[in-house]
Amino acid sequence: MPLVPPPSPEGHGYAGTFIAFEGGDGAGKSTQLRLLADCLVDAGHDVVPTREPGGTPVGAAIREVLLHGEHVDPRAEALLFAADRAHHVATVVRPALERGAVVLCDRYVDSSVAYQGVARDLDASDIRSLSMWATGTLWPDLTVLLDVDPARGHSRRDGEADRMEAEDEVFHEHVRQAFLDLAAAHPGRYMTVDAAGAAESVHKIVRARTVDLLGLHEGGGP
Template sequence: MPAVRDVPPTRGCFVAFEGGDGAGKSTQSALLGAWLREGGREVVLTREPGGTPVGMAIRDVLLHGEHVAPRAEALLFAADRAHHVATVVRPALERGAVVLTDRYMDSSVAYQGVARSLAREDVRGLSLWATEGLLPDLTVVLDVTSGEGRTRRGHVHDRLEREDDGFHDRVRQGFLDLAAADPGRYLVLDATAPAQQIHAAVRERFGLLADEAAV
């Protein structure tokens, strides 16, 4: 298992946790963050939407408001992402911090590009423009079926979580397709595995980033 000290302290690192609703993204982000902080790293834990005050207002519209047209939905997520990267993510990376985000642009591709049947390349291109091309060093996809995700969420569902299982099945496949197309930048894990087992796999893969940076 890699030690935190093996990761160069002056190099910023960007990790995104992706997956369907109820996959355990926030749990795994928090576990990795705690481990890194124990090793003396500066860690920024954040999320999309809602990682900034502006993002919180956008999050309320997107997840707790009334119907939002699919293209408007995609644009609002991109607006949140643009502000998030400009004011939180990129400044943290520039000072050498590790940024761990609960969702990033792959969520837009999976939810709006695939599940909402918008052109996935258009949605991805919008996010690339919004973020000036910033991609994570590592994207962890926590794979969960629509049924398991619904069970985990219980009786509390936001506007997107209330979509039917067919919608969430398409979201899941969208994430898996993205990972299959670029396996070097993705780690796909079974979200039903014990949390500490998943955490150990994430830590091991994170350690490989240090090896790559040292080359």
């Protein structure tokens, strides 16, 4: 897979901090984002938890098409994710970073690279470039990769599977390997965590890295 080095995340020029959570389906991204958000709010931070797709009203409509609609051509799928991301960054993420908030996002650019660029067999560099154009080259300060075997992730899911979750095991294995490859290529931006354990144990690992990133004391205060 072509891996194009991203711009330095330290270069976004905003007062806030941007943390993305990535991983396969059932890795626990939503749970870990919520636990970290609660921790940071308790520490007195302005925290904006959000997700892609669906972090805005426009995004919610796109999410319905992408995850619960009929078949979507892979190229159309990639463009819809990019459209959601462009609007999300312009109306939620960037304004929050400008005012100094901590933005915690469930999925970002690397999900498109892994799912559409690799697992859908579109060109990974093209998909990355599309998202970079959509976001104005905004990269997270930290990307937390919650790594879990796809079979274990599948066993954690509740309810009916969406379009992505319903893909076969080979698809999800490709997604997992794509994330691991991205993390190996960009170790300064990534933190890879074994997400097979208990949620609280995983949270402690994520929190420790966030404490370092934000300059917090372990007691929780600034």
